[in-house]
Every structure is written in structure tokens, then in C-alpha cells.
Amino acid sequence: MGYLRGFVVTFRKLFEKRVTIPYPEQKRPKPDRLHGRHVLSRYEDGMEKCIGCELCAAVCPADCIYVRGADNPVDDPVSPGERFGFVYEINYLRCIHCDLCVEACPTEAITETKLFEFSFTNRSDAIYTKDDLLVDAETGRPQHLPWEDWREGEDAATSAWMRATSPSGDASRVGQVAWSGELGYGVRQPEMGQLSEVGAEADAHEADADAGGS
Amino acid sequence: MILAVDPLLVDGVDLTVALIVLLKAGLAFVFLLVSVMLVIWFERKLLSDMQNRIGPDVAGPWGILQTLADGIKLFFKEDLLPTNADRVVFRLAPYLSIVPAFVAFAIVPVGGDFRDGAGGVVSMFGRSTLLQVADPPVGVLFFLALSSVAVYGVMLAGWSSGSKYPLLGSVRASAQMISYEAALSLAIATVFLTSGSLSTNEIVIGQVAANWNILATGLVPFLIFLIAGTAELNRPPFDLVEAEQELVGGFHTEYSSIRFAMFYLAEFMNMITMSAIAVTLFLGGPAGPVLYEPVAWLWPTLWFFLKVVAFLFTFVWLRATLPRFRYDQLMDLGWKVLIPAALGWFLLIATLDIARDSGWPILPVVLIGVLVLWAGAALLAGAVAKARADRRDEADDLFGGYGEPSPTGGAGGDDRSRRT
Numbered sequence: 067m068g069y070l071r072g073f074v075v076t077f078r079k080l081f082e083k084r085v086t087i088p089y090p091e092q093k094r095p096k097p098d099r100l101h102g103r104h105v106l107s108r109y110e111d112g113m114e115k116c117i118g119c120e121l122c123a124a125v126c127p128a129d130c131i132y133v134r135g136a137d138n139p140v141d142d143p144v145s146p147g148e149r150f151g152f153v154y155e156i157n158y159l160r161c162i163h164c165d166l167c168v169e170a171c172p173t174e175a176i177t178e179t180k181l182f183e184f185s186f187t188n189r190s191d192a193i194y195t196k197d198d199l200l201v202d203a204e205t206g207r208p209q210h211l212p213w214e215d216w217r218e219g220e221d222a223a224t225s226a227w228m229r230a231t232s233p234s235g236d237a238s239r240v241g242q243v244a245w246s247g248e249l250g251y252g253v254r255q256p257e258m259g260q261l262s263e264v265g266a267e268a269d270a271h272e273a274d275a276d277a278g279g280s
Numbered sequence: 281m282i283l284a285v286d287p288l289l290v291d292g293v294d295l296t297v298a299l300i301v302l303l304k305a306g307l308a309f310v311f312l313l314v315s316v317m318l319v320i321w322f323e324r325k326l327l328s329d330m331q332n333r334i335g336p337d338v339a340g341p342w343g344i345l346q347t348l349a350d351g352i353k354l355f356f357k358e359d360l361l362p363t364n365a366d367r368v369v370f371r372l373a374p375y376l377s378i379v380p381a382f383v384a385f386a387i388v389p390v391g392g393d394f395r396d397g398a399g400g401v402v403s404m405f406g407r408s409t410l411l412q413v414a415d416p417p418v419g420v421l422f423f424l425a426l427s428s429v430a431v432y433g434v435m436l437a438g439w440s441s442g443s444k445y446p447l448l449g450s451v452r453a454s455a456q457m458i459s460y461e462a463a464l465s466l467a468i469a470t471v472f473l474t475s476g477s478l479s480t481n482e483i484v485i486g487q488v489a490a491n492w493n494i495l496a497t498g499l500v501p502f503l504i505f506l507i508a509g510t511a512e513l514n515r516p517p518f519d520l521v522e523a524e525q526e527l528v529g530g531f532h533t534e535y536s537s538i539r540f541a542m543f544y545l546a547e548f549m550n551m552i553t554m555s556a557i558a559v560t561l562f563l564g565g566p567a568g569p570v571l572y573e574p575v576a577w578l579w580p581t582l583w584f585f586l587k588v589v590a591f592l593f594t595f596v597w598l599r600a601t602l603p604r605f606r607y608d609q610l611m612d613l614g615w616k617v618l619i620p621a622a623l624g625w626f627l628l629i630a631t632l633d634i635a636r637d638s639g640w641p642i643l644p645v646v647l648i649g650v651l652v653l654w655a656g657a658a659l660l661a662g663a664v665a666k667a668r669a670d671r672r673d674e675a676d677d678l679f680g681g682y683g684e685p686s687p688t689g690g691a692g693g694d695d696r697s698r699r700t
Contacts, residue, residue, distance in 0.1 A: 076330040076600045086334045 101163040108249040115175035116151035122167035130160035154196040183215040206250025288409035330600035359537040364442025374542035377433030380426040381549035386413035391581035438531035449530030460511040466622035484565035517602035555591035
């Protein structure tokens, strides 16, 4: 009767819980460090972090970033350095969300958010200009463009990558704050989740081994 | 006087009678169209349930209008005519496919009062009639004839496309449908023997006392009918005609727009008709108990629908469960298993009938019959095995042992030593 076992399997599936989620209406929670679209951050006093060094454009493998720097106006500086990002454009038809620009940035000016659900109907909308990318001057939140689909609270995670790794990649500095504050959020706390989990697991493993040995 | 069996036509034809006939035909047409819409939705939904998916759920409540949306989309698509196509036949083929699908349903009784020898007659506008579009005395033969005509639709569609894959698909289709039609007809022939009639109405009347043909013919013809019917419908696991991995879309690869929709429609209409015929022949059709007297007219139709839905469920279940046959396996199953089995069972039932009529003792007749069938099966199996061994030897002579893949997989697995 081996032939009939397959029928039992498919029949049982009728009553199983579905794994599929009806996507646009319901969404799964996204991981904090998801590589979504970029934002250009500001310091807590509202100054732009970008200094127009063009390292992000240089490192971009998809060649989708266009930056031009300019000297800061003496009487009304845009950024706390000598120069600032005068033009900043990202073409999202080319961007592969690899996050290399974020790693390259010396001032943590460009970071990636969790937001990736945007369906523009016009190719020119795909090019996000500096106005679109820069966070709001009052709240520090990303600009909500009309074709972007946001869920509650998704705009808050704008610099997760920075906080997930230890400064300079040195394990002994885990948990140390080595990043600047952001407008609207202040200096964010280090994200301890990854390491503490690994540590807890390793501890549990050791405890198991001990219990088994004794 | 072919149609004279229907009491509606016995007293001659006047305007009322003509209108009733037209009404019945129109209702059947509308019913089929609507039910095709629902069956496609039913299949997609059930299949997705069996595959742990959700399935269509956007158009209408539970996605029930999905087929309508698809149909509207297809209607407004561009209608392509390939350069190499035979223009007339290419345009004709979808109709050859869809018309038999419609017409075959005409002989299916979908309701009627079968209690106390009423014979399925109902009263409609003061005239008594049967709840089927037509009840020709050759009933089921008519169905078989139409399902043969449907082969032409598939065959000509593939041939006239002027393209490789449709041609291959249609060659497969005609071979498959003709092969399995033999088994199908032999399974149905057993029902004729038991019922003593070809008229669908009388076949149903014969099963009123819950002595359904599925038991009266001993289950085997029913199983053969189910398998051969699935193959006849080109449904999985016998869907080699449109095996996507091998033939793109099979015979309808070059079709688009409303012509493609017609093939699609015909396919599902045939599925409904095949289920309805199976219900009529083996499961007593609309005959069944009336559980609530005030709506007595409703019950037969309800029983009929429940049985048909059970069949549709089975077809979808088969599709969700079984992988596709290989073509040689398909032909082996058809010619070496189903046709001999159907033929043997037919002879057995015929022998039992004669034995009953002549008053012979039943037990020795059954024993001898089974013995003869067993001997026949053994002879057939021996012949098949011998033919296979001969083929293998021949292949060995020709190719030095590399001719046929070994049954354990891998070409000439145990011949590797010979090569060195």
C-alpha cells in the first residue's frame, strides 16, 4: 500500500497551518540590519554629517552614487568640516544594497534603513537626490516619499549596521560606543544582541557538557 | 425518432416544447460556463491548500472571481497567428475542442424525480420532461464519439501551429487519447452489460435502489474508468501532452488570447463532463433519498452535485500527489495493463450474465472464469517479459551492451568492466 502514502501526505496538508503570508496586507517583521534604502544623517545639532569626500562613490561596485563636494560657506556652514556634500544622488535602479558605501563613510553620514518597499513608476523617481536622502531637519526621520510603503516604526532603524559591529572590528571593544550622535536619537546604545546570544549559547553548551561528564 | 425517449417529444413538437428544449440547452450552456469558472478556482485553491500555499485570494471573496479576472485579461490580449500556421485549421481547432466539450454534457441527467418508478420525469410548464438536454437511445456512445472528436481539436491545433513543440505535443496527445479511449470504452461496456441499456436515463433508473454500478460491475471497471478518464483528460499524472519541462505548453504553445482561453475552457469542461459521466454510469447519477419533503425537487440535483464535486476533488488530489508518467510507462499502462484488464473483466461479467440466465451453478463458473483470467494474465506477462528480453539481447548485439540503461539507473552500469 506504499502507493497510497503520498495521498495521505497531500490530504493532511489541507489542514496544516499556512506558511505563506498575504504579503502587501501582512508583513513579517524585518531584521534590524536589513539593507534598505539610504539616508544621509545629521548630527544632534542639525549639521549634516556628509563632508563630500566621495569615498562612497569610489567604493560603490554598482556605480550608482554621484557626489560633488563644495567648500562650506563661512557664515552659514552646512557640515562641521571644511567641505560638505553639495550634490548627492543615488540611483536605485542600480544600487545593489551591498552596504559598502556605509562601511567606507568616515563620518557615518550615509547609513541604510530597513525601508526597501518602494515602487516608483517613473525612472527619474528612482534617482534619490540629496533632498530625498537627507533626514528631516527637525525630527531626524527619513523623508517619506509618496511611493514608499512604510510600516509603523520601520523608519527608526537608520544606523543598525554601525552599532552591530564592534569599533574597528576588534572583539575586545564590543559594547564600546565609537559613533557619533544622531539628530532625534542622540548617541544610540550599542546593539548587544548578537554577542550576548552567542555567549549565552556557548555557556549553555558548556553547562550541558559538564552535566554530561559528571 | 432518435429523441423520442424523452416524454417531452412523444406527443409531437409545438412551440412550448421547442421553447422548453431551448431553455434546457441554454441553462446547460450557462451552467457549464459558470461551473468551469468555479472549478478552475476550486482546483487552484485546493491545489494550493495541498501544497501549503494560500492560492488566489484577491479577486472577490476567497479569490472566487480569479477566473473571471483571468478571462477578461485573456480576452483583451493580442491574438497572435504564427507565420507558418495553417490559417483556417489554426482558427478552427479551438472550436473543435470546445464544442464537443459542451455537447457531451447534453446527455447527463442532472436531476429529476427517480422515486417510485417515476423514471426521472419532472413537470415543466405543464409538460413532463427529463432533466437532461437530450436522452438519445445511444446515449453513452454519443459521449464516446464526442470525446473522439475532441482529439481532433488537440491534434489539429498542434499540427496547424507550424511549430515543433505543438506538433510533438499533439502527436503525444492523439496517441495517448486513442490508446486510453479503448480502455475507457471497455470499462463502459461492462456498465452496458449490467444495465442493459445505452441511454443515460435508463442507466440511472437501473441504479435507483442504491445498487450502484460501481459495485454491480465489481469495482474494477470503475477504477479503469477513473485512470483512463484521467489520461483521456490529459490531466496529471498523464499530462505528457503539455509537459511544460519538455514541450513548453504542448499543443497550445502558439495559441494566445481568447483562442487559448477556449482550450483552457474545454479542458475544464471536459473534466466536469467526465466527472458527470462517471457519476451517471457508476454512482447512480442524481438518484438518491429525499431527506426534506418540501424541497423534494432539489435533492436529486444536490446528490448529483455532491458526487461530481467528489470526483473533481479526486482529480485535483491526483494532480497534487502523483508525478508525471514517462511516455513508455504511459503506453505500457494503457496497452499492457488497462486494456487487457478491462477486456478480461468484461468477459468475466458477460460469463456471469450468461451463467445466471442459463441457470448454471455460479460458484464453478466464477472459479473457472477467474482461472482463465489468471492464465491469460500470466501468458500476457510472460509474453511481455520475453519481448523485453529479446529487445535487450538485440540491443546488446547492436551496441555491445550499452544499448539500454540498466534498471538500477545509469547507462550500462555493470558493463564498465567490459569496456577496459
